[in-house]
Amino acid sequence: MAEPILGVSGLRKTFGALKVTDGVSLDLRPGEIHALIGPNGAGKSTLIHQICGSLAPDEGRVFFEGRDVTASTPAARARAGLGRTFQVSTVIPEFTALGHAMLAVQARQGTSFRFLRPVAGDRSLREPAMAALARVGLENRAHVPAAVLSHGERRRLEVALVLALGSKALLMDEPMAGMGSEGSRELTALLSELRREAPILMVEHDMDAVFALADRISVLVYGRIVATGTPDEIRRDPVVRQAYLGDEAS
Amino acid sequence: MSPALLVEQLLNGLQLGVMLFLMSAGLTLIFGVMGLINLAHGSFYMVGAFACAAIAAATGSFWAGLAASLAGAAAAGVLVEVAIIRRLYDRDHLDQVLATFALILIFSEGTRWLFGSFPLYLDIPPLLQWAATLPGGLQYPVYRLAVIGLGVAVALGLFLLISRTRLGMRIRAGENDREMIAALGVDIRRLNTIVFALGAALAGLAGATVGALQSVQVGMGEPVLILAFVVIVIGGIGSVRGALLGALLVGLVDTAGRFFLPRIAGLFVPPAEAGLVGSGIASMLIYVVMALILALRPKGLFASHA
Amino acid sequence: MPERSFVPSRGLVASLAVIALPLALALWASFAGETFYVTLATRIAILGLAATGLNLALGLGGLVSLGHAAFFGIGGYVAGIVASHAMEGTSVLGLPAISEMAYVWLLAAVAAGLFALVMGAISLRTSGVAFIMITLAFAQMIFYLAIAWPGYGGEDGLPITLRNGFFGLRTMRPMPFFLISFGALLFGLALFAVLKASRFGAALQAARQNGVRLASLGVEPFRIRLVAFVLSGMITALAGALYADLNRFVSPSMLSWHMSGELIVLVVLGGVGRLAGPLAGATLYVLLEHVLGGLTERWQFFLGLALLAVVLLGRGGLMSLLAPKGVRHG
Numbered sequence: 001m002a003e004p005i006l007g008v009s010g011l012r013k014t015f016g017a018l019k020v021t022d023g024v025s026l027d028l029r030p031g032e033i034h035a036l037i038g039p040n041g042a043g044k045s046t047l048i049h050q051i052c053g054s055l056a057p058d059e060g061r062v063f064f065e066g067r068d069v070t071a072s073t074p075a076a077r078a079r080a081g082l083g084r085t086f087q088v089s090t091v092i093p094e095f096t097a098l099g100h101a102m103l104a105v106q107a108r109q110g111t112s113f114r115f116l117r118p119v120a121g122d123r124s125l126r127e128p129a130m131a132a133l134a135r136v137g138l139e140n141r142a143h144v145p146a147a148v149l150s151h152g153e154r155r156r157l158e159v160a161l162v163l164a165l166g167s168k169a170l171l172m173d174e175p176m177a178g179m180g181s182e183g184s185r186e187l188t189a190l191l192s193e194l195r196r197e198a199p200i201l202m203v204e205h206d207m208d209a210v211f212a213l214a215d216r217i218s219v220l221v222y223g224r225i226v227a228t229g230t231p232d233e234i235r236r237d238p239v240v241r242q243a244y245l246g247d248e249a250s
Numbered sequence: 251m252s253p254a255l256l257v258e259q260l261l262n263g264l265q266l267g268v269m270l271f272l273m274s275a276g277l278t279l280i281f282g283v284m285g286l287i288n289l290a291h292g293s294f295y296m297v298g299a300f301a302c303a304a305i306a307a308a309t310g311s312f313w314a315g316l317a318a319s320l321a322g323a324a325a326a327g328v329l330v331e332v333a334i335i336r337r338l339y340d341r342d343h344l345d346q347v348l349a350t351f352a353l354i355l356i357f358s359e360g361t362r363w364l365f366g367s368f369p370l371y372l373d374i375p376p377l378l379q380w381a382a383t384l385p386g387g388l389q390y391p392v393y394r395l396a397v398i399g400l401g402v403a404v405a406l407g408l409f410l411l412i413s414r415t416r417l418g419m420r421i422r423a424g425e426n427d428r429e430m431i432a433a434l435g436v437d438i439r440r441l442n443t444i445v446f447a448l449g450a451a452l453a454g455l456a457g458a459t460v461g462a463l464q465s466v467q468v469g470m471g472e473p474v475l476i477l478a479f480v481v482i483v484i485g486g487i488g489s490v491r492g493a494l495l496g497a498l499l500v501g502l503v504d505t506a507g508r509f510f511l512p513r514i515a516g517l518f519v520p521p522a523e524a525g526l527v528g529s530g531i532a533s534m535l536i537y538v539v540m541a542l543i544l545a546l547r548p549k550g551l552f553a554s555h556a
Numbered sequence: 557m558p559e560r561s562f563v564p565s566r567g568l569v570a571s572l573a574v575i576a577l578p579l580a581l582a583l584w585a586s587f588a589g590e591t592f593y594v595t596l597a598t599r600i601a602i603l604g605l606a607a608t609g610l611n612l613a614l615g616l617g618g619l620v621s622l623g624h625a626a627f628f629g630i631g632g633y634v635a636g637i638v639a640s641h642a643m644e645g646t647s648v649l650g651l652p653a654i655s656e657m658a659y660v661w662l663l664a665a666v667a668a669g670l671f672a673l674v675m676g677a678i679s680l681r682t683s684g685v686a687f688i689m690i691t692l693a694f695a696q697m698i699f700y701l702a703i704a705w706p707g708y709g710g711e712d713g714l715p716i717t718l719r720n721g722f723f724g725l726r727t728m729r730p731m732p733f734f735l736i737s738f739g740a741l742l743f744g745l746a747l748f749a750v751l752k753a754s755r756f757g758a759a760l761q762a763a764r765q766n767g768v769r770l771a772s773l774g775v776e777p778f779r780i781r782l783v784a785f786v787l788s789g790m791i792t793a794l795a796g797a798l799y800a801d802l803n804r805f806v807s808p809s810m811l812s813w814h815m816s817g818e819l820i821v822l823v824v825l826g827g828v829g830r831l832a833g834p835l836a837g838a839t840l841y842v843l844l845e846h847v848l849g850g851l852t853e854r855w856q857f858f859l860g861l862a863l864l865a866v867v868l869l870g871r872g873g874l875m876s877l878l879a880p881k882g883v884r885h886g
Binding site: 104 | 750755756772773774775780783
Binding site: 281287289334337338341343344345347348349351352353354355356358359360362363472476479480482483487519523526527528529530531533534537538540541544545548549550 | 614620622678679681682684685686688689690692693694696697700701703704705706710711813817820821824828854856857859860861863864866867868
């Protein structure tokens with residue numbers, strides 16, 4: 001079995017008396033999509049925040065490519081190659097789609113401290129940025145300010161940014177949220193293809209997408225992982241059926 | 251150095267601290283409830299002092315002046331809140347800074363217009379014009395003791411108000427969730443006006459009581475305002491408890507600095523200059539302390555907004 | 557990225573007009589023999605430069621600094637201190653005191669840059685209201701230091717008997733000094749424009765609009781903001797050095813918090829984040845001060861009312877009246 005690219009061990013986080021993350025360990029292996037599911041309030045988003053570094057765990061470690069990144073800032077993790085997309089698309093309102101992608105390209109190059117040459121017309125930024133937009137089908141919307149982009153377009157822009165960034169692994173917080181069925185289908189195809197470049201750890205509520213995409217699924221209930229396995233194993237797991245899927249069925 | 255001298259400095263520090271608390275409490279409440287930065291808070295301090303001096307001169311009674319300071323500053327607060335400030339709650343901090351900076355210009359020049367450029371003098375009421383003998387033989391002005399007592403009483407009253415009354419409950423709710431409190435049917439506009447006026451009245455009260463110790467003049471509120479900013483930054487913005495502890499800390503450190511540093515400076519520079527150098531460095535001291543505290547705890551000592 | 561057209565945009569025309577105004581005023585006044593107006597134009601240029609420095613932090617970076625008087629005053633005191641040591645023929649902190657502006661500016665920029673580095677490193681750990689108050693407090697620290705320091709005039713300020721020199725130009729004359737100041741202003745504006753269009757500028761504007769997003773791309777918003785804050789302080793210090801030479805006097809009032817407030821006023825009056833905004837603001841401010849100040853001693857009262865009107869009614873400042881803007885960033 002391949003060495004995991006991302007590993008989480010013994011993560012704990014409490015808010016007051018509430019154990020939102022209660023000893024979570026999981027990993028992400030090359031080439032896979034690992035989906036994290038669970039009922040509302042199970043602590044999925046909190047877990048993603050701890051993995052990407054915007055929230056510090058009380059205990060436990062996060063490893064990326066074998067290095068302990070528990071103390072690293074979100075930006076440092078992103079530089080190391082851990083890309084993320086947000087539950088609610090977060091854009092830079094006055095930047096166009098292309099402006100976003102060019103910013104991601106310059107971030108990848110580590111050239112944000114260049115002060116003289118104008119970015120407008122800079123082909124070393126523009127071409128990779130356009131290529132990333134083209135992969136998500138946004139090349140015709142490149143010059144539209146992000147504030148004007150539709151919900152679905154922003155979702156795709158999120159993906160374009162991690163593409164432009166060249167991330168080695170992706171954290172995706174509900175990538176399908178608010179997408180219509182058409183949009184979901186397109187995004188599912190894109191993510192399915194993407195996993196070979198960068199494995200994906202995703203939180204998702206859309207069960208059709210999860211069971212269509214995931215190589216492995218972990219079920220989080222009250223801050224604990226109650227089961228991990230292939231989609232078939234998870235479907236058959238009695239604990240999961242009771243704790244989670246059972247609720248869905250009823 | 252005699253213990254009596256130290257006690258005297260301690261009391262001076264306490265007195266400065268409670269006055270700073272009167273200023274900071276309003277500022278921090280206004281920020282906590284309305285999310286507003288109010289540079290013009292020092293103007294209410296000045297309004298209170300001028301109202302007190304004018305009414306005391308007209309009636310011959312300091313106490314009438316003191317009442318006028320509360321009423322005048324509260325009225326100025328209501329006027330300003332209704333006419334201008336309530337349009338700023340949804341604006342960014344830059345607009346708030348600019349508008350309240352403009353208010354300072356208006357208040358300062360307006361006051362100069364009404365009262366002229368010369369300072370007014372406000373006498374300590376005869377009832378309190380004597381010195382008490384403290385244990386240890388220290389003679390200490392009763393007025394200053396009364397100021398400390400007033401500050402402590404106001405602090406207690408404020409804590410009771412916030413923890414025990416309906417208004418206090420609404421203030422606390424407003425700090426946590428403005429939409430929630432509106433949904434509960436509380437008239438948030440009225441709450442804002444009341445909190446703003448309360449803050450202004452406290453500042454006016456501070457201005458009046460300090461006015462009797464110093465002179466009453468245009469611009470008197472600004473150094474106090476800036477110290478009050480330091481207080482709430484140290485204490486944690488939005489926290490009344492933080493404001494109290496921050497105010498006492500700033501009051502004591504500042505007083506200690508002013509007392510000790512000129513004496514220390516005297517060891518290095520000629521005595522003629524030592525006082526100025528020492529007091530200047532003492533003025534810096536509190537900002538250095540603030541920088542150190544923030545370097546270690548960027549949200550202040552008692553941040554209420556985690 | 558809007559495609560560049562060859563027709564100059566209304567924004568460009570408006571900016572050029574605003575930039576040309578002090579030059580035109582100074583040239584006219586010089587020919588008409590009205591040296592007072594040359595000095596007025598010089599004041600506009602220098603305050604415009606100081607506010608352009610602030611605009612880098614405030615306009616592009618969204619950093620509402622209420623402490624930029626510190627940099628303005630540091631620049632002023634460097635000019636004053638070097639000039640006074642040069643008169644006496646003594647050295648400053650082991651450095652030779654050369655009464656030459658280029659040298660003074662370098663020292664001013666370095667001194668202000670170092671202070672901005674410390675001030676920024678602490679204050680940029682906070683944001684919002686706390687940042688405003690902390691920058692204010694840092695400026696107060698320097699303000700009281702200037703008062704306490706007995707060697708350089710303390711509360712009374714430090715006169716500059718002779719303006720610092722500039723490669724043999726007669727800097728004591730109004731017109732050469734105006735041209736030097738105007739040149740410095742052009743340099744500051746060019747620097748602002750270049751930075752705004754650069755990769756750094758893109759990151760800085762992203763940090764203002766969505767720091768979390770920038771961090772998710774692997775760029776630390778803190779570092780970007782800190783560099784912007786330091787550059788901003790250095791430009792404002794350059795203006796401070798010129799201002800001290802203009803008045804041939806430097807005092808703690810250059811460091812006062814009113815000065816910090818006025819710098820913000822200039823930026824907002826003119827248009828936050830716009831290239832010529834701070835200069836437009838400085839022009840309006842200096843002319844208002846001149847005209848209103850001639851009519852009434854209480855002109856600041858009316859300035860206050862005007863400011864309130866600008867904040868409450870007009871958004872975007874003078875530049876948005878001259879040239880309403882579309883979408884700015886590629």
